[in-house]
Amino acid sequence: MKAPIRVAVTGAAGQIGYSLLFRIASGHMFGPDQPVILQLIEIPVEKAMKALEGVAMELDDCAFPLLKDMVLTDNGETGFKDANWSLLVGARPRGPGMERADLLKGNGVIFTAQGEIIDRVAAEDARVAVVGNPANTNVMIAASKAKRLTADRFTAMVRLDQNRAQAQLAKKAGVDLTAVKDIFIYGNHSPSMYPAFAHATIDGKPAAEVINDQAYLEGDFCSTVGKRGAAIIAARGLSSAASAANALVDHVHDLMTPGAIHSVAVKSEGRYGFDPDVWAGMPVRTTTPGAYEVITDYDLSDAFSQQKLAATNQELVDERAMVADMLG
Numbered sequence: 001m002k003a004p005i006r007v008a009v010t011g012a013a014g015q016i017g018y019s020l021l022f023r024i025a026s027g028h029m030f031g032p033d034q035p036v037i038l039q040l041i042e043i044p045v046e047k048a049m050k051a052l053e054g055v056a057m058e059l060d061d062c063a064f065p066l067l068k069d070m071v072l073t074d075n076g077e078t079g080f081k082d083a084n085w086s087l088l089v090g091a092r093p094r095g096p097g098m099e100r101a102d103l104l105k106g107n108g109v110i111f112t113a114q115g116e117i118i119d120r121v122a123a124e125d126a127r128v129a130v131v132g133n134p135a136n137t138n139v140m141i142a143a144s145k146a147k148r149l150t151a152d153r154f155t156a157m158v159r160l161d162q163n164r165a166q167a168q169l170a171k172k173a174g175v176d177l178t179a180v181k182d183i184f185i186y187g188n189h190s191p192s193m194y195p196a197f198a199h200a201t202i203d204g205k206p207a208a209e210v211i212n213d214q215a216y217l218e219g220d221f222c223s224t225v226g227k228r229g230a231a232i233i234a235a236r237g238l239s240s241a242a243s244a245a246n247a248l249v250d251h252v253h254d255l256m257t258p259g260a261i262h263s264v265a266v267k268s269e270g271r272y273g274f275d276p277d278v279w280a281g282m283p284v285r286t287t288t289p290g291a292y293e294v295i296t297d298y299d300l301s302d303a304f305s306q307q308k309l310a311a312t313n314q315e316l317v318d319e320r321a322m323v324a325d326m327l328g
């Protein structure tokens with residue numbers, strides 16, 4: 001029997017938490033032979049903590065053999081203690097009349113505190129995945145507080161965008177989803193992201209050749225993927241939750257699976273022309289469980305790709321400027 005992995009989850013009583021926790025406890029994130037301990041973190045508000053107790057009761061009632069223990073807390077020091085993975089889902093949602101800058105600042109405060117605590121109390125092999133929006137900038141803030149943990153331990157999720165892009169290409173081409181490969185997301189988790197279709201394949205052939213509709217790929221395809229979050233909100237009245245949780249399962253699962261190639265927002269270090277200090281989506285290859293190398297050899301030198309990369313980079317740089325006083 002393997003030793004349990006400690007998984008801290010913030011926003012555990014929220015919408016995403018309600019889908020996510022059951023997938024972690026049933027073995028979908030870390031595998032069917034990997035026991036887990038869930039360290040569930042919510043805000044110190046009675047309603048949230050009561051809801052968290054209810055979720056924990058349901059987890060008990062699933063009788064998951066891999067779930068070895070649960071910690072329920074409104075305290076980061078307790079919640080992140082010895083965590084091998086910290087999944088930062090909880091964030092302040094955008095309220096009426098709130099500007100993006102207010103959202104950035106409001107969440108910046110949360111991710112400042114969490115980055116500092118994780119760096120201090122989490123496990124030696126600690127890894128962090130940020131989902132709470134604006135995810136790319138939140139992870140940058142959290143990572144900037146770390147003295148012990150290196151920047152590569154901090155990632156943000158663009159996997160939902162990759163999954164959305166894969167599904168859209170399969171639909172358009174009228175093929176099975178599994179026929180679509182090598183579609184990766186570059187840049188921000190926002191409508192400015194670039195789902196780089198130029199390298200995608202369908203049944204081993206270039207997707208652009210199979211679909212044979214460049215106007216669709218540059219137009220509707222990019223905007224449908226980029227604005228999918230808003231379309232879900234318009235349809236459901238709530239933001240995506242089950243698909244977001246599923247994408248986080250994929251994100252962590254693939255980061256724990258050597259050889260997996262997938263889109264992750266990482267510190268750019270100047271790759272693909274991004275500002276070196278922003279966290280941008282790009283393709284990575286998992287090397288050993290939890291570690292990865294960025295794949296740098298995709299050619300995105302064509303004019304359309306360059307324009308898309310420049311736009312999403314500019315948005316990340318602007319977001320960074322808005323929280324400059326919170327970094328470091």
Ligand SMILES: NC(=O)c1ccc[n+]([C@@H]2O[C@H](COP(=O)([O-])OP(=O)(O)OC[C@H]3O[C@@H](n4cnc5c(N)ncnc54)[C@H](O)[C@@H]3O)[C@@H](O)[C@H]2O)c1
Nearest residue numbers: 010011013014015016042043090091110131132133160244
């Ligand atoms: N990156 C992505 O692809 C993606 C996709 C979907 C949603 N999201 C984002 O994920 C976040 C969560 O979405 P949701 O639908 O679960 O929201 P939700 O409002 O249902 O739940 C969020 C939960 O987080 C808690 N919370 C807030 N601040 C916290 C803190 N400092 N510590 C611990 N818990 C805290 C809240 O009490 C709440 O229970 C949002 O920011 C949303 O925009 C990201």
Ligand SMILES: O=C(O)C[C@H](O)C(=O)O
Nearest residue numbers: 133228229230232239240
């Ligand atoms: O778009 C949103 O605000 C929610 C989420 O980030 C999503 O992509 O579904």
